[in-house]
């Protein structure tokens with residue numbers, strides 16, 4: 001049997017300063033060699049100096065008094081934080097011995113970034129892998145997955161056709177040689193984001209405004225990232241957690257299931273791992289606003305400067321987001337207005353990845369619009385950032401609204417063999433807290449087995 005190449009514990013991903021100093025040093029050097037397995041120890045929100053990678057958005061951009069703080073996922077190995085859930089699911093499988101190197105081929109159902117993460121992590125840890133994803137996503141995604149050596153298995157459609165990838169995975173899983181890192185169903189995704197992302201968010205606002213978090217916005221795909229909200233609420237019980245979805249695909253809001261352009265989110269389901277108990281609001285963001293917003297941030301440095309943003313700030317923003325990051329930012333501004341937040345209040349959100357995989361999305365925008373000259377971008381800036389309104393925000397705090405989400409979850413998951421009793425157990429916060437508690441067990445086990453190997 002091949003050896004399991006162990007990486008960090010959950011605690012070490014949150015605090016890489018707790019990694020053995022010699023290993024940390026090797027990991028930092030490995031950043032120059034993308035496929036060096038020591039990069040497993042760079043799965044963290046922090047830089048070399050243990051500071052969280054973040055931007056506080058200029059108020060000239062947001063137009064609101066509240067501080068909007070964005071954690072930047074593009075610094076993770078493979079270019080997005082989705083590598084965290086991919087690694088966590090794989091390493092839990094290793095220590096539980098449900099995934100065996102040399103025996104299992106790893107399946108990664110995805111719309112892109114998780115697939116990139118799976119391809120990357122399986123390369124580092126020595127597994128064969130198959131990434132199952134829709135055939136109409138940005139071409140940069142396929143290129144990366146193939147570069148990391150995974151096999152692509154494409155299903156028809158786009159972002160909103162991710163159900164087809166789940167059905168395909170369900171079929172492939174019948175072969176005992178295949179093991180699935182099922183991001184929509186498995187709790188390591190929840191554990192990674194509640195512990196690593198949630199606590200990183202809490203630390204990120206330490207010296208900003210009142211040092212607390214008033215709201216957390218997260219555009220949901222697998223609904224892993226939004227688990228950070230569970231931890232944020234532990235620290236700041238007043239915090240509101242807001243799930244964002246495309247206006248064109250309003251599944252949580254009202255069962256809507258349309259096509260949309262925001263890659264990585266809006267997958268036409270309430271995922272199994274979504275703790276809807278902590279989702280206070282759902283807000284809808286128009287897909288083209290996120291693409292136009294990205295165009296302004298990426299190509300409109302002059303326009304941003306006209307608005308009073310310094311060139312330095314504009315250059316930092318330029319490469320830091322993709323469409324879902326813009327969705328999160330637009331949602332954060334909307335909620336700062338809706339919740340009447342002031343200068344001491346902080347809204348935290350996430351940029352899952354950076355611009356590097358979205359050139360083709362802006363090329364497509366150029367094809368769809370006759371003109372994207374400066375005067376057009378100026379108008380878009382006004383329409384998209386300045387005129388963000390309080391419409392399309394839905395309060396999901398009542399028992400009736402929770403029931404609506406539980407019902408959506410049943411509709412989406414009973415057909416994949418999950419029992420009603422299991423889904424019902426998720427209606428109590430203790431289910432989620434018990435799942436979170438398992439982190440201690442996995443921290444110990446990963447450490448112990450790593451020392452042995």
Ligand SMILES: Cc1ncc(COP(=O)(O)O)c(C=O)c1O
Nearest residue numbers: 113221222223224225264324352
């Ligand atoms: C670009 C992008 N944004 C947002 C998300 C949503 O994150 P989550 O799956 O944690 O809900 C994803 C998920 O793959 C993504 O790739």
